[in-house]
Amino acid sequence: HRFLDPLSHPHRVPNQRRMATENHSTVTEFILGGLTSRPELQLPLFLLFLGIYSITVLGNLGMITLIWLSAQLHTPMYYFLSNLSLVDLCYSSVTTPKMLVNFVSEKNTISYTGCMCQLYLFIVFVVAECYMLTVMAYDRYVAICRPLFYNTVMSHQVCSLLVVTVYAMGLIGSTIETGMMLKVPYCEPLISHYFCDIVPLMKLSCSNTYDVETTTFFLAGFNIVVTGLMVLISYAFILSSILHISTTEGRSKAFSTCSSHLMAVGMFYGTTAFMYLKPSTASSLAQENVASVLRNKEVKAAMQKTLRGKLN
Structure with a gap:
């Protein structure tokens, strides 16, 4: 066997659990449950997500290239937009290609090392997206509410520092959480999810995961609450300034742009909070699958709408 399954060897469970508590896992390979177990849905889902992923890759690469080649777009706003596109591209590429392969392959497996690498990169870009959305909201706040001081x-230098901070927060958060997951012993190989995420992995542990759950809760809470509050405060000032715009057309255009961005922010933070800011037994993994897919699709759609509005 490529991995040891305690369920198929009942007489070996006590020994395996004792071994697992000695800081190493009995599992060397995981099986990804995927989005569905119905064979007739595999090909339609493959084509659907292949189309979504292709559009995402082309859209984000196109946005990055356009901003890089157009001198008139070399401004802080578009600098942040290009980095958001990069984060979104990497965020999608961490999980989607493997999911697409699993739709058309008979054995949906991922090695232990591959799983931990996927988890690490996934957390890096999820956390980075939180902070990138916050930086973008702050940029719009300065542009609308403090236009005379915007260039200063x-x-x-400030923009570069903000972007470095965004990626640093992602790396720090991911290093802490993935480091803890590496110490967790796993006695079950089947992940009831379509990629390696913290909550599904914790359910496979044969030891107490209270420390990991607590750390995940506080780190996710800090990242979501702090950045979410900063976005809301920024937009409270922005909306207040918009209400003072004299022309109806100007107010309408500004509200349209803000509503698109806020919808993206709301969907991203809402689904992220649903997945991580709750006890691990509060909902089924099927609900978390749905939340994860919604976050991917709806946030991208809303942000693409926002980007089109800004480029027009």
Whole structure:
């Protein structure tokens, strides 16, 4: 066997659990449950997500290339947009290609090392997206509410520092959480999810995961609550300034742009909070699958709408 399954060897469970508590796992390979177990849905889902992923890759690469080649777009706003596109591209590429392969393959497996690498990169870009959305909201706040100081406040050095901070927060958060997951012993190989995520992995542990759950809760809470509050405060000031715009057309256009961004922010933070800011037994993994897919599809759609509005 490529992995040891305690369920298929009942007489070996006590020994395996004792071994697992000695800081190493009995599982060397995981099986990904995927989105559905119905064979007739595999090909339609493959084609659906292949189309979504292709559009995502082309859209984000196109956005990055356009901003890089167009001198008139070398401004803080578009600098952040290009980085958001990069984060979104990497975020999608961490999980989607493997999911597509699993739709058309008979054995949906991933090695232990591959699973932990996927988890690490996934957390990096999820956390980075939280902070990138916050930086974008702050940029719009300065542009709308403090226009006379915009060039000074959002200087090239400041923008570069903000982007470095965004990626640093992702790396720090992911290193802490993935480091803890590496210490968890796993006695079951079947992940009831379509990629390696913290909550589904914790359900496979044969030891107490209270420390991991607590750390995940507080780190996710910090990232979601702090960045979410900063976005809301920024937009409270932005909306207040918009209400003082004298022309109806100007207010309408500004509200349209803000509503698209806020919808993206709301969907991203809402689904992320649903998945991580709750006890691990509060809902089924099927609900978490849905939340994860919604976050991927709806956030991208809303952000694409926002980006089109800004480029027009």
